[in-house]
Amino acid sequence: xSGGNYYVPTTSRWPILGSLALGVMMVGAxxxxxxxxGALVMLMGVIGVVAxxxxxxxxxxxxxxxxxxxxxxxxxxxxxxGWFIFSELMFFAAFFGALFYVRTFAIPWLGGEGEKGxxxxxxxxFISHWPLMNPPDSSVLGPEQVFSPWQxxxxxxxxxxxxxxxxxxxxxxxxxxxxITCRNWLAGTVLLGCCFIVxxxxxxxxxxxxxxxxxxxxxxxATFFILTGFHGVHVIIGTIILGCILVRIxxxxxxxDHHFGFEASCWYWxxxxxxWVGLFIFVYVL
Numbered sequence: 414x415s416g417g418n419y420y421v422p423t424t425s426r427w428p429i430l431g432s433l434a435l436g437v438m439m440v441g442a443x444x445x446x447x448x449x450x451g452a453l454v455m456l457m458g459v460i461g462v463v464a465x466x467x468x469x470x471x472x473x474x475x476x477x478x479x480x481x482x483x484x485x486x487x488x489x490x491x492x493x494x495g496w497f498i499f500s501e502l503m504f505f506a507a508f509f510g511a512l513f514y515v516r517t518f519a520i521p522w523l524g525g526e527g528e529k530g531x532x533x534x535x536x537x538x539f540i541s542h543w544p545l546m547n548p549p550d551s552s553v554l555g556p557e558q559v560f561s562p563w564q565x566x567x568x569x570x571x572x573x574x575x576x577x578x579x580x581x582x583x584x585x586x587x588x589x590x591x592x593i594t595c596r597n598w599l600a601g602t603v604l605l606g607c608c609f610i611v612x613x614x615x616x617x618x619x620x621x622x623x624x625x626x627x628x629x630x631x632x633x634x635a636t637f638f639i640l641t642g643f644h645g646v647h648v649i650i651g652t653i654i655l656g657c658i659l660v661r662i663x664x665x666x667x668x669x670d671h672h673f674g675f676e677a678s679c680w681y682w683x684x685x686x687x688x689w690v691g692l693f694i695f696v697y698v699l
Contacts, residue, residue: 427469434461446628463653470657477674478666487673494677498684501647505688508643512636512695516543519632544633558624559633562697565616569609570693573648573686576605580655584679587662590669596662602682603659606652613645640692647685654678 438458444451476482482490524541544559560566583598620626626634658678661667667675 425469425472427465427472431462431465431469434458434465438462466653474661474666474674490673490677494680498680501684505640505643505691508636508640509691509695512640515632515636559626560616560620560624560697562693565612565619566693566697569612569616570689572605572609572612573689576602576609577683577686579605580679580682584675587667587672587675588669592662592665596659599655599659599662603652603655606648606655606682609648610645610652613641613648637696640696644685644688644692647688651678651682651685655682 435458438455438461441451441453441455441458445455520541520543579598580602583595583602586592586594586598620637626637628634628638655678658675661674
């Protein structure tokens with residue numbers, strides 16, 4: 414081939430095992446939401462996913478450190494990571510689109526606006542307002558109040574923006590061969606990621622116990638937890654990835670001109686930060 418030899422990995426069992434672990438996790442999550450009996454199954458699935466990720470990462474690291482990857486393989490990794498982030502972008506775009514539809518079309522229609530205002534005949538006292546505090550179905554409870562964006566959400570926003578800065582500094586230090594500086598700034602990024610996760614947990618506790626914001630709290634509760642929950646999962650995954658990269662930095666992995674594993678983790682983390690900025694604006698502020 415004109416591009417040089419192309420390394421073809423040996424047959425791997427990790428894709429099928431990863432799919433099975435994800436399946437178990439989703440079955441458990443669905444059972445927990447519907448029947449409140451799937452917590453153990455979901456936990457087993459989560460453990461399986463984490464184990465497969467760790468072992469799969471281990472194999473890739475070993476292959477890379479053995480010099481099995483050439484420039485063509487590096488290019489394949491970059492395309493793969495790029496398409497993965499694009500798929501994640503479309504994933505969140507779907508939920509942002511649902512939020513836009515509900516706020517821009519569905520609620521005004523229920524309030525009597527537009528050609529579909531006939532819906533107001535069913536609930537004549539319905540008030541078109543977001544967040545929806547009085548759902549038209551009396552069996553559904555709306556939130557008692559909503560979060561102020563200038564408290565915990567703002568703190569988390571500043572944390573993630575700062576983490577992007579610290580990660581960029583670490584990346585530039587690695588390219589300059591300053592490994593100690595890279596290690597320290599990367600450790601700071603991991604710490605900030607952990608802080609975000611803790612604060613998000615505190616916010617969820619407050620939502621359930623003091624604000625009346627639950628998964629049963631009408632369309633607002635559903636969209637709030639879907640968007641912030643999936644984003645929180647991405648932050649947890651990103652923090653784990655950066656933690657693995659930090660361990661590799663401490664072990665002397667990566668060269669200043671050959672470190673796509675580090676770059677890929679940076680791409681992912683910056684993407685997660687951008688998504689949060691969108692969440693902060695469209696879920697908390699507007």
